[in-house]
Amino acid sequence: MKRTGVYKEPGSSWIEIKESTYLFHAGDMSKCSQRNEILSLLRELEGRMKERGHVGVTTGLVFVDIEEEAKEEIVSLHSEKLALAFGLLNTPKGITIRIMKNLRMCRDCHEAFKLISDIVEREFIVRDVNRFHHFKNGSCTCGDFW
Structure with missing residues (x-):
C-alpha cells in the first residue's frame, strides 16, 4: 500500500462549541488541554454502561494481533467518543x-x-459519512441500520 500511495484516512471527529471548532483524532489526545478530564469521564461512562450489561464490540474493529484488552483501549478512544466527552464537559445539560x-x-x-x-x-x-444519527433515550433514529 505504501509503495502505491494508498492509505487509510485517520478517523477524526469535530464538534463546534461557542463558534469554535474542536478536532479529535482517534487515539490522539496529545494537543487536548482537558485530556485527563475526558479520559476520566470516558472511564466513568464505560463503567456505567457495563453496569447496564454493555459488552464492547471489538471483534472485527481492530485488525492487529494484540490482546483483547488492548483492542478495547483502542476502540474506547475513537474520535467520536473523545468529541462526545469533550462536549459533555463543555456544554450545559440539556x-x-x-x-x-x-x-x-x-x-x-x-x-x-x-x-x-x-x-x-x-x-x-452525529453526522458520519453515510447519514445522520440522532441518539435520544437509548435509541437512534437509524434503527440500528447504517
Missing part, C-alpha cells in the same frame, strides 16, 4: 451535542452513544 465525523461510525461507538444518551439524559446528533 443542550444537544452535534458531532461531525469523516468516516462511518463503528458498531461499538453506535451502541455506546445509545446507552450514553440514556445515562446522561442528553441528545446527540
Whole structure:
C-alpha cells in the first residue's frame, strides 16, 4: 500500500462549541488541554454502561494481533467518543451535542452513544459519512441500520 500511495484516512471527529471548532483524532489526545478530564469521564461512562450489561464490540474493529484488552483501549478512544466527552464537559445539560465525523461510525461507538444518551439524559446528533444519527433515550433514529 505504501509503495502505491494508498492509505487509510485517520478517523477524526469535530464538534463546534461557542463558534469554535474542536478536532479529535482517534487515539490522539496529545494537543487536548482537558485530556485527563475526558479520559476520566470516558472511564466513568464505560463503567456505567457495563453496569447496564454493555459488552464492547471489538471483534472485527481492530485488525492487529494484540490482546483483547488492548483492542478495547483502542476502540474506547475513537474520535467520536473523545468529541462526545469533550462536549459533555463543555456544554450545559440539556443542550444537544452535534458531532461531525469523516468516516462511518463503528458498531461499538453506535451502541455506546445509545446507552450514553440514556445515562446522561442528553441528545446527540452525529453526522458520519453515510447519514445522520440522532441518539435520544437509548435509541437512534437509524434503527440500528447504517
